[in-house]
Every structure is written in C-alpha cells, then in structure tokens.
Amino acid sequence: MNATISEVKNYVGGEVTIGAWLANKRSSGKIQFLELRDGTGFIQGVVLKNEVSEQVWEDAKSLTQESSLYISGTVREDKRAPSGFELTVTGLSVIQIAHDYPITPKEHGVEFLMDHRHLWLRSSRQHAILRIRNQIIKATYDFFNDNGFIKVDPPILTGSSAEGTTDLFHTKYFDRDAYLSQSGQLYMEAAAMAFGKVFSFGPAFRAEKSKTRRHLIEFWMIEPEMAFCDHEMNLRVQENYVSYIVAQVLKNCANDLKAIGRDTTKLEKIKAPFPRITYDQAIEFLKEQGFDDIEWGDDFGSPHETAIAEHFDVPVFVTEYPTKVKAFYMKPVPGREDVVLCADLLAPEGYGEIIGGSQRIDDLDLMKKRYEQFNLNDPSYKWYLELRQYGTVPHSGFGLGLERAVAWICGLEHIREASPFPRLLNRIYP
Ligand code: 4AD
Numbered sequence: 001m002n003a004t005i006s007e008v009k010n011y012v013g014g015e016v017t018i019g020a021w022l023a024n025k026r027s028s029g030k031i032q033f034l035e036l037r038d039g040t041g042f043i044q045g046v047v048l049k050n051e052v053s054e055q056v057w058e059d060a061k062s063l064t065q066e067s068s069l070y071i072s073g074t075v076r077e078d079k080r081a082p083s084g085f086e087l088t089v090t091g092l093s094v095i096q097i098a099h100d101y102p103i104t105p106k107e108h109g110v111e112f113l114m115d116h117r118h119l120w121l122r123s124s125r126q127h128a129i130l131r132i133r134n135q136i137i138k139a140t141y142d143f144f145n146d147n148g149f150i151k152v153d154p155p156i157l158t159g160s161s162a163e164g165t166t167d168l169f170h171t172k173y174f175d176r177d178a179y180l181s182q183s184g185q186l187y188m189e190a191a192a193m194a195f196g197k198v199f200s201f202g203p204a205f206r207a208e209k210s211k212t213r214r215h216l217i218e219f220w221m222i223e224p225e226m227a228f229c230d231h232e233m234n235l236r237v238q239e240n241y242v243s244y245i246v247a248q249v250l251k252n253c254a255n256d257l258k259a260i261g262r263d264t265t266k267l268e269k270i271k272a273p274f275p276r277i278t279y280d281q282a283i284e285f286l287k288e289q290g291f292d293d294i295e296w297g298d299d300f301g302s303p304h305e306t307a308i309a310e311h312f313d314v315p316v317f318v319t320e321y322p323t324k325v326k327a328f329y330m331k332p333v334p335g336r337e338d339v340v341l342c343a344d345l346l347a348p349e350g351y352g353e354i355i356g357g358s359q360r361i362d363d364l365d366l367m368k369k370r371y372e373q374f375n376l377n378d379p380s381y382k383w384y385l386e387l388r389q390y391g392t393v394p395h396s397g398f399g400l401g402l403e404r405a406v407a408w409i410c411g412l413e414h415i416r417e418a419s420p421f422p423r424l425l426n427r428i429y430p
C-alpha cells in the first residue's frame with residue numbers, strides 16, 4: 001500500500017511503501033536506522049541485516065543525506081519514536097544517491113543558509129514555520145468567509161500607487177508605465193461598494209531601501225474592506241481576526257510551535273479586545289520614557305513602536321495619527337483636521353506594526369481637495385474618485401502583513417524565515 005508518513009498510523013501491522021528522502025542515518029553492526037522524511041513527517045526505518053536481502057542491505061548502506069528512495073516496510077507502533085511509529089524495512093528502491101548535500105547537521109551561517117534557501121526549506125524548523133504560515137492563511141480564509149466576506153482579487157500590475165510613490169516598483173506595460181502593486185486597497189474599495197464586505201490576499205511590493213528584520217521587498221497582505229463600517233467597527237474586526245488566527249495556530253500547530261521553541265504562554269494571552277492609545281498619548285508616553293528624538297507630527301521608528309508595545313503583553317492599537325504622516329485617503333477625525341481615523345496594530349515582543357488600517361474619506365469634495373494636494377488629477381486615479389460620486393458610503397479597511405504576523409506568532413528573530421523565498425534589499429536569489 002502506498003502511504004505518506006502521516007498516514008502510516010492507519011496501517012499498523014501492515015506493509016506500506018513510502019516515497020521519501022534520507023534525513024539521517026545511524027548504524028551499528030547488523031542494524032541500520034534510517035531517519036526518513038517525506039514532507040508530511042519523519043519516521044525511522046529499521047533495516048535488519050538478517051531479515052533483508054543482501055541487495056537491500058547494501059542499498060541502505062549506500063544512502064547518503066537527502067538521497068531519494070521508495071521504501072517498503074511493516075508499520076510498528078513504538079511509543080518511544082517521535083512519530084509514535086517505526087518501519088521494519090522489507091524493501092528499498094533507490095531513486096538517486098545525493099552527493100555532498102551542503103546543509104549538514106552542523107551549524108551554518110545565515111548567509112550560507114539563505115544562499116541555499118531552496119534546500120534549507122527541507123529542515124524541520126523551516127517546515128514548522130511554513131506550516132504555521134499555512135495555518136494562518138487557512139484561518140484567514142475561514143474567518144472572512146464565515147463572517148460574510150467575499151474574496152476579490154485586485155490586480156498586481158497597476159497604473160497608480162496606493163501608498164505613495166517613494167517605494168514603487170516601476171515596470172513597462174508595453175509602451176506605457178506601470179507599477180507592481182503596493183496594496184490592493186484602492187481596488188478593494190471599489191469591490192466593497194459592489195459586494196459590501198470583501199477581502200483580498202495577495203503579494204505586495206515595496207522598493208524600500210530598509211534593511212531591517214521587519215522589512216521584505218515582496219510580502220503578502222490580507223486586505224479586508226467593508227462598506228457601512230466606521231473606524232470603531234474596523235478595529236473590532238481586526239482584534240477578532242488576530243485573536244482567531246492566534247487561537248487556530250495554538251489549536252492546530254502545537255507540535256510546530258514546540259519544534260521552534262515558541263513560548264506559547266505569550267500567545268495564550270492574545271484575546272480581543274486589545275488596548276488602544278491615541279497617537280497624542282503615545283507621544284506623551286514616549287517623552288516620559290526619555291525619548292527626546294520625537295516630536296508631535298513625526299512618524300514612529302521601530303524603537304518607538306517597540307517601547308510602546310513593550311508596555312502591553314497583547315497587541316496594541318495606536319490610533320489617530322497626524323494627517324501628514326498618513327496616506328491621502330484617510331478620513332480626518334471629526335472636528336480635528338490634523339489627525340485621521342486610523343490605527344496601526346503593534347504586536348508585542350518588539351515585532352512592530354502588523355496591521356495598518358483606517359476609515360476612508362467618503363466625502364466627494366474632501367477627496368477632490370486631496371487630489372489637488374497630492375497631485376492625483378491624472379487619468380489613472382479617475383476611477384477612484386468616481387467611487388465617491390456614485391453612492392458613496394462610510395467605509396473602512398485594513399491590511400495585515402502576513403510575514404510580520406508569522407514572524408511574531410513564531411517568535412522569529414528575522415522576517416526572512418517567515419517567507420519561503422524572501423526578497424530582501426540585497427537578495428533575489430534563489
Ligand atoms: O501600513 P501599510 O502600508 O498599509 C497599507 O498598505 C494599506 N493600504 C492597507 C489597507 O488599509 N488596506 O501596510 C499594511 C501592513 C503593515 O502593517 C505591515 O504588516 C505590512 O503590511 N508591511 C510589510 N511587511 C513586510 N515588509 C514590508 N516592507 C512591509 N510594508 C508593510
């Protein structure tokens with residue numbers, strides 16, 4: 001019977017054949033222990049010299065790290081084995097003997113590992129992280145589908161910028177100019193006016209010259225957008241969503257969290273509602289903490305975000321930032337032109353901003369004024385203004401950076417491990 005390692009539990013006492021790679025091998029005299037992996041798990045294959053043919057014994061001996069093979073054996077329950085099962089090998093067919101696999105069980109430097117990212121993905125730690133990433137993606141789809149949202153896919157090639165022009169990736173679109181999407185938001189606003197509640201999940205590109213442990217050049221973003229939704233309702237969706245993905249990871253990825261050594265007591269505290277402070281209060285707080293490099297009106301740097309977040313052991317919303325440090329589409333706080341109805345959600349433990357969101361300007365005249373101020377009166381933004389012209393409604397939305405969320409939930413030192421093939425300032429290989 002063909003089976004994967006995760007399926008062998010269904011065949012105790014029976015014989016299975018598994019397609020696998022050799023992760024490691026030990027031998028002592030007349031017995032060889034093969035540590036096998038197939039992507040679904042690990043299992044030990046035991047080869048007994050007296051019980052297999054000469055050929056099988058010799059083939060097993062020839063196996064090197066990452067050699068590929070089909071292996072047959074009888075499934076035995078073994079409480080001491082990490083997977084709970086063992087394979088008493090009966091047959092073995094080598095697909096390829098791998099020579100000089102570069103990633104050995106010894107320690108390697110980060111640059112070396114990044115150069116071999118295509119192989120590093122096979123290690124159990126990277127596996128656990130990317131499985132948790134997958135769980136967050138699944139929980140995202142479940143949360144939004146269960147709450148009446150429709151997934152709508154915004155374009156990747158765009159003629160306009162959503163988040164300002166400083167970090168746009170430029171490309172040619174035949175004989176015209178185009179950009180890689182920084183955010184699907186503007187299109188999601190159009191979709192919200194058609195469907196009410198929508199969400200997207202897609203890549204975003206930022207040509208940011210930042211070399212930090214929080215920045216990727218290419219990352220994935222989840223962007224919900226809701227019609228008839230104000231700032232307050234927007235924050236409630238965010239805290240419920242973040243609490244839900246953390247709960248799902250705790251419930252379904254216990255082994256993966258253990259494999260990467262994550263302190264789960266910190267995650268168990270993540271439950272809505274989350275605390276909130278205004279930008280005004282945050283500035284005051286930072287001054288009290290002795291930060292003299294920040295004035296009202298400045299955007300926060302990561303030391304500021306970390307100082308604020310350290311004050312709480314759950315994510316915290318910083319609300320109502322100055323209008324001038326935020327995007328053109330954010331709605332001012334009623335009665336106060338200098339701050340907007342927005343929030344950044346800062347993760348605990350120094351992981352920084354995981355969500356940026358806001359209530360959007362729904363007033364046609366104010367939006368026209370912003371078009372003047374931001375020089376948006378070119379044909380590529382015409383359609384966005386029309387959303388305020390034909391049945392405008394209060395609406396809000398947000399964007400969660402997937403890799404930032406993965407880095408925080410997994411407790412990673414650097415965001416690079418949160419992406420299978422990270423694009424960094426100095427790296428587009430492999
Ligand atoms: O705060 P940002 O720039 O907001 C937007 O793009 C809005 N249009 C979203 C919306 O309201 N629909 O980005 C949103 C999130 C950030 O909070 C962060 O988690 C992530 O995207 N992000 C990055 N993640 C990794 N590397 C980068 N360079 C990132 N830039 C933003």
Ligand code: MG
Binds near residue numbers: 344353355356
């Ligand atoms: Mg932001």
